Amino acid sequence: MTGRLPPSPLERIDRERTVTFRFDGREHRAFAGDTIASALAAGGVTVLSRSFKYHRPRGLLCCTGRCPNCLVQVDGEPNVRACTTEVRAGMTVKHQNAWPSLRFDLMSLTGRFERLLPIGFYYKVFYRPRRLWPLFERILRNAAGLGRIDTRSTPVMHPITRHLHCDVAVVGGGPAGCTAATEAARAGASVVLIDDGPALGGHLRARSSPVRGGGPIDGLAGHAAAARLAELVSAEEGIRTLSGATAFGLYEGGLIGITQRQTLVRLRARRTVLALGTQERPLVFTNNDLPGVMLARGALALARLQGVRLGASAVVVIEDEDGAAVADEIRSTGVAVLAVVDLRTGARLERADGGGRVESVVVSDANGSRRIRCDLVLVATRTEPVTALFAHDGGGRAWSERFGEFVAAGRTEGVLTAGEMQGPRGAEYAVAAGTAAGREAAMECGHGEEQAVVAGRERTAALLAAAPAVAPTPIPLDGSGKRFVCVCEDVTAEELAQGIDEGFDDLEILKRYSTITMGPCQGKMCHVTSARFRAARTGQPIGVAALTTARPPFQPVTLATLAGPHLSPVRRTAMHDRHAALGATWLDMGDWKRPHTYTTVERECRAVRERVALIDVSTLGKLDMRGREAGAFLDWLHPNRFSDLKAGRVRYRAMCDDAGIVIDDGTVARLGPERFFVTTTTSSLDAVDQWLRWWLAGSGRDVTVTNVTSHFAAINLAGPRSRDVLARLTSLDISRERMPYLAAAEGDIAGIPAVILRIGFVGELSYEIHVPADYGADLWDALMSAGRDLGIEAFGIEAQRVLRLEKQHLIVGQDSDALSGPLESGLAWLVKADKPDFVGRNAVAAVSARGPELALVGFTVAARTVPDEGASILHDGALVGRVTSAKWSDALGRTVGMAIVPAHLAVAGADITIRAPGGPLRGTVTLEPFYDPAGAKLRS
């Protein structure tokens, strides 16, 4: 296979424009329009890969992107199909699965030791002696898989995702598909036509034989018919054509997964017409994997469209009229066809031989056998319907006695089929069936006329009834040497026979045992052949349930394409720029960016405890709750009470689910008789919002919940001097008497309307100030300048975590888990046993009756070592609990933490043992807050 044919009008290459690329270090020349495979073939490269198991040299086989033989590594991307990937200037292509080189592959020795690799070898060898398994494992791991992912390289793909919607999707751009699309569009439907070729027309693009029947394409040469179909499609404004696009899966709800280069298209269609036609499949004979053995129609396309000279002389195998036409067309590409083996006559191709590629074949017929010297074997046997995609979403595949093959049978609610995949061959049927399906699909979307639908249906039915029956040539069971059924996984007919004889005679079981159909081609080359082989070997009819389940993807899809672009939202608070200006380090909390520290944790903690400091708490969840029954609703949702909360007061809230597990905490402020301001933890906001709405749905309660999280920015101003700072900015009376601990007020601060809550997480005199988000930065600036002479500073999350731990303030989800109820979380004081039913009451009452088994306690460690959060707590050598939080407290000069321990250890002064990397740590249980246990500072 070297060189090019003289220029022809059919070719798609531009001989004026050349590009260069590298294959295994050597520079190659290509024309614009060449695929990697066509350029290499024209350049004399006959071996593109080594086979998976025996590392046999493999050359181009299908030339249509279906078989595994031309998988290569391109610019770091593994398993690229060379035969359907266009050459780009400067691309670097490497072979796969051969070491050290394609020409000399040491792993091909596996072919000599094939008794070590029998069918199902992973069940039979290598596991004894056990002590050698690590060695075997290393070798096998190295041999397994195809291609190498370079984990250090920069991303080679930049995928994007698109969403499309249409009435009718048509998959397949051959005569049936183009006609279906055209008819549906003419009826008024919006149509998306998906075709995996670079241009419409399907296999006709490379054919010169005249088309028989088929209305607008009747009598045209194949390539002219293809061009005519493309014209008809482009004349319809209602059709959007996706060329070079592969529909890899049909999913529920009319979703079609499509890849088009690096784009993932999620297409929602009300109706889908599959017009996938037929495909070629390999023939089973001895050494049927030698380079030079090719599927004839694919090879013809390579010659016609890219002008590749396939070889000098060929033997062509046929079994129907189309095969005979293909053989004639092969002649016209300058290949001497030395023999046409017509399987219908009982002739057989016995074997191919050659060193590294085909040099001769043995052909037998009634007159005996003879050897023919040739460099090509072209398999032009009957093609098979492409039915796997149809089966993805429940479509039927049935064995047709009449056509001697598996065909697409019937339809599903959303998916119709049309054309050769239904059995009958030829353009006349394809066009009729495409017409009928296009009209039918459009009609079901509310377009077109019933009369036209009926006419189309009737004509198709008549042609189907008149289609000639086909007697498939029997599959040869016997033969010598390596006769591959599955080229992906190197499974031979002999191995399949052995597997069947061992009792694995059901195709699903045989598949798992032999790995047949499980390679990169996913059965496109071997599925039907193996089903036929099994039927012949077992003597069972091929009939029902003879094919294994087809699942997406129909063609391989890279994970990067499915993942799509790496985009994730980032939420910044209104004060983000202020934090950045202060040099904050950042912490990601959900989508939010929050300041972790500005200076040092110790310094920020001191500012809070000794002077005044502020923290951005805008990320708190905020819900505005109004209505006559808002108080009663809050009572229902919580173990404590809110209906008796006075306007102008705030109360702590912790919420349980009906299993009695604490799911969130925060505060409730009453701002009016029927108006509450509820805060939630940053991470639980969405869950809490949904939780509230769920309890309201259909309840008839007069309550309205509005999520106002993004509407408000919030700052917590904390520290002994915080009142002094705030007083400078407001006319509100915020004196200790008028605004004591747990008071809530509305008023202006620095001229900004604000909700002010006298609460604090860090245990100091503090104010949580909520203002409209647009004024967040202004509030920050106002507080900063008002407090400058008092030494105001900003503090971040890390300092807040230390300070709250010094107070043993719980963080739900960190200091509690999926087994923590209020009684296990130090919140027993919250539960009002005298309240009527509330969410979680039954479960909490049950825990209360039997006594909680676990308790959340504080502990200190004298050493400076800080245990990991999650560290085990041991008691009498047994694991009994875990550390939930632990920090070094500079102010206290101790490590402080919280832990979940058995209830009997929840005693002040109890010793606990904490597992740590440097040896066990001794801890002491402390039930009171470490800092200001009486809460005097909080109330000051």
Added chain:
Amino acid sequence: MSFLVPCPRCGPRDAYEFRYGGELNPRPAPDAPDTTWSAYRYSRENASGVQREWWFHRNGCRTWFQAERDTRDNRVIRAWVVEASPAR
């Protein structure tokens, strides 16, 4: 999982826009026996066939509604906003 859920307010949308709220699971009376409460908390029918369930249009109108779905083929037969009733 790519089926369409017919939101009663927004029309058919990709299931990914929704939160599945589980099958309908009526809450027992406060004085129901512990076994009833335990079943309510931890047991589900997990029907193979048509079941009634809750859905929330998370990336849409943020409405909770109920639907009948066939768990065998994920077809949502109908969906409706729940009318006010004490039993739901």
